[in-house]
Amino acid sequence: MRVFSRKNDHGVEVYDAELNLVRTFAVPPRSTYKEPGSEGHAVPASRDRLFYATDTAVLKVDPEGREQWRFELGARGPNCGVSYTDVALSADDTRLWVYAPNAMADRGRPDEWIVLDAATGAPLTRHELPTVGHGGDHVALSDGRMLLEVGEGQDGVQIYLAGPGTPPHDYGWGDRSLHGVSPDETRFVTVGHDTDDLIVHAFPSGDTLFTVTLPDFGFADDEDDLFLEWSPGFLDDDTVIAVVLGVDEEEDTDWWRHFRVDARTGEVLGELEITTINQYDLDVLGDGTYVITDTDGTLRRM
Template sequence: MYSTLNGVVCLTRAGDLMWASDFEPHSDVRHGHRPGCALSLDGRTVWVYRPDAMAGRGGGDQWVVHDADSGVDVARRELETVGHGAFHHLHPVDGSIYIDIGEGQDGSVILRGTSGADSEPEFVTYPWQDRCLIDLAPSGHQFMTVDHGQADVAFHDHPNGDVLFTLPVEAFGYDPEDSFVEWSGGYLTEDTAIVTLGGESQDEEERFRYHLVDVRTGTLSGEFTVEASNPYDLGFV
């Protein structure tokens, strides 16, 4: 399964075409919009983000749910976003799907979709336009966001989004004038998350530090050594 600038394609494990769905009308805009897709946890539905506003299709963005076997539309949510792209995050237990839509300098919008075997998909929009979704805990009981302006990291209860605790740059011992929370990191274990702090050294070279946070207590647990020059090379399974 993959998306292109003008459609989504679903393949069998052997690589044979199952179905394809074109985004109409066709867009000739080549840059600034990147559709995305994700298969639900139960394999029954495909969730597709369409950045139609930036693609110049004459309407707003859409989040479309397809039947995974046939490609038939199951649900369609008209969004109030003008996004460049989005990241899907599957909840590991209840099958709901989070989506983080990036609107460039205008911020980031987080939604959650739910779909039961015998029920219509439902959509919830969280009341922030200034937080980026970074990761879900392995059990899915909470999730991690970073301020779009990179001033802090926050941990939220699933599914309501209530803030459990927030850690600003100062909590890690850095000056917010020359340091920031990077849009990376995530849950190392159920009880521990990695938060990335970035900034510049005195010789103006980029520096990154990786801090462990005990998500049960909201306290720092020391630094974590990472053999990576780029914080986005830090992967989580």
């Protein structure tokens, strides 16, 4: 099972499989549009090191915060916009993949997808991307390959697949958001940028296996303020969890409901009777369990 960690005001908290807190790594405050700070992070299976990005560099540190290596990205320019660097470890923890939103950071060069040696920080591969992204999200695959989603704001979303020694494959959609790969790595799930459908694709081809839309969940197709949220995922090989978000205009509040979808046929199997603090706070682990945050901030695996 993957290492579970989260960033909060205290730093990056790292947990064991039972969600007991193992340690907390001190990192700079979160980066914002105006203020520099820490951005994406990754923790190896040993849980004794932290990789994290700032607005100018990627670092590896020990539990005491001592720097083991630093890879410089370069300073953000005076015309920088929202630009958030993401990092992720390969499945065997030997490589660190870095998405650097150079265009929005005003570094004077294109966006890059960089592969570093996790032990030394030495660059192994650098790919230029034709994106102007605000940020990225990675999904590691068991054979060393990596999926990357690049969010370009109103301009859409791009999805790429690469291996340690292979160039990125561009899926070419431009309007689909990536939300995980099935545990057996035969399928992956996306949601449309306009939040009106969910598609399960064959992996790695990207061919559509089925599409689910709001009427499949029992809602009218033309209802205003109703969305398929950007937060589904594979509960296990057979089940996708989808989230429908609605807006109550009279009360000026949001509501959300979690649904189980058959990951092989697209049949909606019913509602997952669960309460979460927001529409994103359900992290599926792929083994039939998931993690939510209790009202007191405690993590619970269910």
